[in-house]
Amino acid sequence: DIVMTQAPLSVSVTPGESASISCRSSKSLLHSNGITYVYWYLQKPGKSPQLLIYRMSNLASGVPDRFSGSGSETDFTLKISRVEAEDVGIYYCGQLLENPLTFGSGTKLEIK
């Protein structure tokens, strides 16, 4: 199975500041078709996960452009610019390259 390792476990951010979350995969997520199959989700308290970023760097519909994704074949970063109170929750990376589809263990974002 592809293991997704996230860091840090939690991050506390002042509103208006930026935050970065890292995710590392145990195998390259770059397919021969040129697509990198890594995704980012946010699970707000008491809610279902919602898609933020697909295919490493593409912003999902309705997601503010304060969110951005980047990375290489195995190392990925979610950056949140100008953090707002509504951004609190647990952020998960995930891979869809091969079955079983797997998720990282999550990074909890809190507001200072």
Added chain:
Amino acid sequence: EVKLLESGGGLVQPGGSLRLSCAASGFTFADFYMSWIRQSPGKAPEWLSFIRNKANSYTTEYNPSVKGRFTISRDDTQNVLYLQMNTLRAEDTAIYYCAKHSDGGYFDYWGQGVMVTVSS
């Protein structure tokens, strides 16, 4: 508006069975792959299974953690996704979500989830 509404959860004894349903609306259900994903309390989501659409012969994939015990199916005439769960164990206790796959394969919509508790 896409809506996914799970039902069928509850308390079941170890070794028992349960069938979950996911009623879909707001999109052409028959055209899309669908998945079941679960999340144990305080843990990350765990993908369980997906079923392809009719164009791809309704073929299925399973996480080895549940293969042989869980069965995914769908009824495109009723826009419903199912998960039959047999030989349930305490470690199957979780919130179970159904999720729609986008054309690109990723989960673009999730249901609100249904709780399954396996305990004597």
